[in-house]
Amino acid sequence: MSSGSSTLLKGLDVLRLMGRYPSGAPAAVIAKDSELPFSTAYRLLNSLVASGFAEFDADTKQYRPGLAIFELSSKVASARGYDGTVLPVLQQLSDATNESCLFAVRDGLDTVTVHTVDGPEFRQTTDPGDRLPLHVSSMGKAILAGLPEDEADELIEQLTFEPRTERTVSSAAALRNQIAQGRKVGYVYQSEEVDLGMNAIGAPVIDPNGNVLGAVAIAAPLFRATKTDLIQHREALDTAAYRLAIALTTIQPRG
Known part of the structure; x- marks a missing residue:
C-alpha cells in the first residue's frame, strides 16, 4: 500500500x-x-x-x-430514494403505533441507521448514521434472519460479539437461536441489548427477488411497552416492511 x-x-x-x-x-x-x-x-x-x-x-x-x-450524506440518501420513500413509511408506522420507528441497512458486519422517526411521547436512542454490529440490534438480527442461512452463518462467524450492554447476545450459538426464531415468526425482538431500559421489534425488508434491502423496527422504553405490547404492532410492522420493499425496489437504479 x-x-x-x-x-x-x-x-x-x-x-x-x-x-x-x-x-x-x-x-x-x-x-x-x-x-x-x-x-x-x-x-x-x-x-x-x-x-x-x-x-x-x-x-x-x-x-x-x-x-x-451532511451535504454528501444528503445527496446519497436522496439518490438512493431513502428520503422520499423511507421517511413517509416510518412516519405512518409511528402514527399507527405511537412509538419510535427506525430503518437501517447492512454495511459489512454492521447496521447503519438511515432514518428514524421519534414517537409522540418518547424519543428513541438511535440516530441516523449510528453504526452497530449485526448481533446487537433488532434490525441487525432481522437482516440476518432475512438472509439465506449459509450467508447469515458466514457473517455470524466473522462477528466478535463485542457487548453493547450486559444484555447483548455474547455467542454465535445464542445469536443463531435468535435468528432461527426470527425466521420462524417473521420478526426479531431485542430487550436492553442496545441500551438499558429499551426494547424493540424488527423485521427484514426483502424485495420480490429475495434480496434483503434493510430492516425496519419499532422501539420503546420498557416501562412504556413490553415485548407483548410491541408484538401487538406486528401487522403494522409487516405492512411497513412490505411498503418499504416495494418502494425501494422501484427506485433502485437499473444497470
Whole structure:
C-alpha cells in the first residue's frame, strides 16, 4: 500500500470516529480512539477541517463533523430514494403505533441507521448514521434472519460479539437461536441489548427477488411497552416492511 493510500485510509478512519462525537471532541480524544500518534491525528483533523469535512471550535478546542459530510450524506440518501420513500413509511408506522420507528441497512458486519422517526411521547436512542454490529440490534438480527442461512452463518462467524450492554447476545450459538426464531415468526425482538431500559421489534425488508434491502423496527422504553405490547404492532410492522420493499425496489437504479 502506498503512503498516499495509507494516509487516506487513516483520514477516513478519523472521519468515521468523529461520528461518535457529533457535538465535538478534542484532538486528544480522537487520537486515543484512533490509536494514532497525537501528531498524526492532529494533522489529519486539520486536513479534514481544510476540506470542509470537519470543523474546529477555537473556543472549546474541539473538532466536530463538518457540513460537507451532511451535504454528501444528503445527496446519497436522496439518490438512493431513502428520503422520499423511507421517511413517509416510518412516519405512518409511528402514527399507527405511537412509538419510535427506525430503518437501517447492512454495511459489512454492521447496521447503519438511515432514518428514524421519534414517537409522540418518547424519543428513541438511535440516530441516523449510528453504526452497530449485526448481533446487537433488532434490525441487525432481522437482516440476518432475512438472509439465506449459509450467508447469515458466514457473517455470524466473522462477528466478535463485542457487548453493547450486559444484555447483548455474547455467542454465535445464542445469536443463531435468535435468528432461527426470527425466521420462524417473521420478526426479531431485542430487550436492553442496545441500551438499558429499551426494547424493540424488527423485521427484514426483502424485495420480490429475495434480496434483503434493510430492516425496519419499532422501539420503546420498557416501562412504556413490553415485548407483548410491541408484538401487538406486528401487522403494522409487516405492512411497513412490505411498503418499504416495494418502494425501494422501484427506485433502485437499473444497470
